Amino acid sequence: MLLDGVPVFPLPETQLFPHALLPLHVFEPRYRALAHDCLAGERRIAIAMLAPGFENDYEGRPPIVPICGVGEIVAHHEHPDGRYEILVRGVARVRVLEELPPERLYRMARATVLEDLYRPGVDLAMARQSLVIQCDRLALILPSGGDTLRALARQEEDPASAADVLAAALVTDPRARQELIETLDVAARLDRVAEVVAAVFARLQAAGGPPPPN
Numbered sequence: 001m002l003l004d005g006v007p008v009f010p011l012p013e014t015q016l017f018p019h020a021l022l023p024l025h026v027f028e029p030r031y032r033a034l035a036h037d038c039l040a041g042e043r044r045i046a047i048a049m050l051a052p053g054f055e056n057d058y059e060g061r062p063p064i065v066p067i068c069g070v071g072e073i074v075a076h077h078e079h080p081d082g083r084y085e086i087l088v089r090g091v092a093r094v095r096v097l098e099e100l101p102p103e104r105l106y107r108m109a110r111a112t113v114l115e116d117l118y119r120p121g122v123d124l125a126m127a128r129q130s131l132v133i134q135c136d137r138l139a140l141i142l143p144s145g146g147d148t149l150r151a152l153a154r155q156e157e158d159p160a161s162a163a164d165v166l167a168a169a170l171v172t173d174p175r176a177r178q179e180l181i182e183t184l185d186v187a188a189r190l191d192r193v194a195e196v197v198a199a200v201f202a203r204l205q206a207a208g209g210p211p212p213p214n
Contacts (some may be wrong), residue, residue: 001113005100006070007034008046008107010062013174015181016047016069017163020168026084028065030105035076035084037104043073045088048096049178061107066096067114067182090164091179114184116160122187124159131162131190134197141204144167163189171196 009024009031016022024047026035048068074112075087094111118124135153139146152169156162167180170193183189 002069003044003094003111003113005108006044006046006094006167007038007112008048008064008096008099008109009034010048010064010107012050014047015049015174015177016071016088016090017164017168017177017181018069018092019165020090020158022047022071022088022090022168024086024088026086032082032084033104034106035073036088037198038073039076044070045073046070046094046096046109047088049174058193061099061102064096065167065178068094068096069181070094070111070113090168093184116186117184119185119187124186124190127187127190127194128157128159128162131166131194131197134194135166135199138197138204140199159190161185163193166193166197170200 014022026032034045046068047070048064048066051063051065053062069090070092071088071090073086074089077085079085095113095114096109096111098110100108100110132153136150141148142149149169152165153162156165163186164180167177167189171177171180176192176196180189180192183192
């Protein structure tokens with residue numbers, strides 16, 4: 001599926017995962033214009049990570065990482081001074097094919113939707129259930145937010161969607177998040193998120209968290 005003319009909101013260390021929510025504070029004039037136009041139109045927006053070295057040309061059009069998330073603005077608030085608070089829900093991964101000529105304050109691009117890849121013979125339902133169990137164990141030793149994690153782990157029955165929602169919530173390193181955005185193989189994505197959950201669990205246990213029940 002081709003998206004012809006999607007507004008691009010480039011950010012240094014931010015990714016938008018499908019099915020996950022991303023709150024954004026919009027204050028630069030060019031992105032206020034973007035938010036205004038999005039809200040008046042299809043409410044569709046791409047959140048792309050700026051490529052390394054962007055600092056020297058931040059006010060211009062520095063390169064972006066081509067694979068990113070596209071979402072829909074599902075809630076917003078406009079401040080009296082023109083700033084926006086927007087809430088974006090991810091709907092798909094895309095590859096930016098080309099940027100359109102700079103006819104607006106903000107950047108526009110042509111992009112194609114990237115579909116999930118499914119390896120034959122992999123039991124994704126079992127992998128998702130294993131991830132849910134891991135999240136339950138982690139929830140028991142979290143200092144706070146255990147109930148939220150348990151609910152989040154069960155929010156999406158589809159394995160691909162579950163991996164994305166948990167990646168958005170649990171993976172904090174921007175490079176690791178970008179790698180997961182670029183991982184189309186659903187089994188590999190589930191495995192990577194499971195590794196992150198296991199690492200957090202081990203770190204908390206080593207720090208003196210309560211042991212899991214037998």
